[in-house]
Amino acid sequence: MESLRKLIHDITEETTLITATLSQLRKREGVDYTKVQIKPVELKKKIHYQFAYVYPNKVVHQNIPAEEAEEAIMKLFEQTFRQGMICTPDADYQILISKKYKVSILTKSASKSGADLAHNRKKQYVLEEGHPVSFLVELGIMNEQGKVLARKYDKFRQINRFLEMVEDVLPSLPEGRPLTIVDFGCGKSYLTFALYHYLTIQERRTLNVVGLDLKADVIEHCNQLAERLNYSNLHFLVGDIADYNELEQVDMVVTLHACDTATDAALEKAVRWNASVILSVPCCQHELFGQVDSPVMEPLLSHGILKERFSALATDGIRAKLLDILGYKTQLLEFIDLEHTPKNILIRAVKGQSGRKEQLWREYTAFRDFLQAKPYLERACADLLPAVADPE
Numbered sequence: 001m002e003s004l005r006k007l008i009h010d011i012t013e014e015t016t017l018i019t020a021t022l023s024q025l026r027k028r029e030g031v032d033y034t035k036v037q038i039k040p041v042e043l044k045k046k047i048h049y050q051f052a053y054v055y056p057n058k059v060v061h062q063n064i065p066a067e068e069a070e071e072a073i074m075k076l077f078e079q080t081f082r083q084g085m086i087c088t089p090d091a092d093y094q095i096l097i098s099k100k101y102k103v104s105i106l107t108k109s110a111s112k113s114g115a116d117l118a119h120n121r122k123k124q125y126v127l128e129e130g131h132p133v134s135f136l137v138e139l140g141i142m143n144e145q146g147k148v149l150a151r152k153y154d155k156f157r158q159i160n161r162f163l164e165m166v167e168d169v170l171p172s173l174p175e176g177r178p179l180t181i182v183d184f185g186c187g188k189s190y191l192t193f194a195l196y197h198y199l200t201i202q203e204r205r206t207l208n209v210v211g212l213d214l215k216a217d218v219i220e221h222c223n224q225l226a227e228r229l230n231y232s233n234l235h236f237l238v239g240d241i242a243d244y245n246e247l248e249q250v251d252m253v254v255t256l257h258a259c260d261t262a263t264d265a266a267l268e269k270a271v272r273w274n275a276s277v278i279l280s281v282p283c284c285q286h287e288l289f290g291q292v293d294s295p296v297m298e299p300l301l302s303h304g305i306l307k308e309r310f311s312a313l314a315t316d317g318i319r320a321k322l323l324d325i326l327g328y329k330t331q332l333l334e335f336i337d338l339e340h341t342p343k344n345i346l347i348r349a350v351k352g353q354s355g356r357k358e359q360l361w362r363e364y365t366a367f368r369d370f371l372q373a374k375p376y377l378e379r380a381c382a383d384l385l386p387a388v389a390d391p392e
Contacts, residue, residue, distance in 0.1 A: 001101060019039045037051075132144060267280060281344075281347075
């Protein structure tokens, strides 16, 4: 077995393994898997070896640090398997082990050219790294060569996740004319610039985009950046969502992290504009926290942290159901991973006729009454809903 150990040692030491498959069980008793496939992967910028144990109806993965791989592979050869195929860039090695542990190593021409160290298949982004994008460079997310800066990679992923959701609703936006888009509570406008770039440069649509925020210094900075980028149809204004009445028709409304009922104010505007698409990531859902009251739910509601989380989820459920009643097809989607922010739910609503308004209304009012809630969005849209008893 020493010749085999030396081969395994050299391959793991020099990290030349592309893939290996161990098969032909030495004995079947006590072993449920039929073969093991091994490949190198990069985890947290370190080389590991992924062992895939193949069972009749499943595959179980184990990632082993590089320094432990030699012993793990040798243990499988010594105790479990009689054959193996090891592929490197220089050669393929077929391993044959007799019942008396005599080892034969057959060297063949290399069949593979290199290892893919990605733990998962490379993510295909709407905006690809390696291709400089002017607004990403200006915002300090990419350098001039298109390399995403390490500290900005989460923002890069967030932007791409948002654009994936926009990409999905493109068929629902009007064609043959310019699109009008409003971004309420735009803040520093990373996603506003991304939306403008994607639709104008990649999709070649003509746009009129307005970003609205209360912070005058932020708005001034965004307007200066839009001018430097020559985004001629992107404008930023200082203003409050509830007071904005400058447009008669809007095709898409975006509202990201508008606090508490500011989200509801934006949703009301979108509904009254008859917007084709609504994309909303709510934030700080405090309204229901002070309203919800149910003796049955006392074990949950008596704990502040649980009540806060439940109220936030219930608020978004209410918003989605009301949008359905108001003529939209609504989905609640994960926007970005929870590890980056707890505010990770995106409400995506697309205009579409529903034939179940009465049923939806009954479902909604039953839930609302159970919570003893009086939601802002229901009160704001009372004249558009089937019936509202004492909306106050």
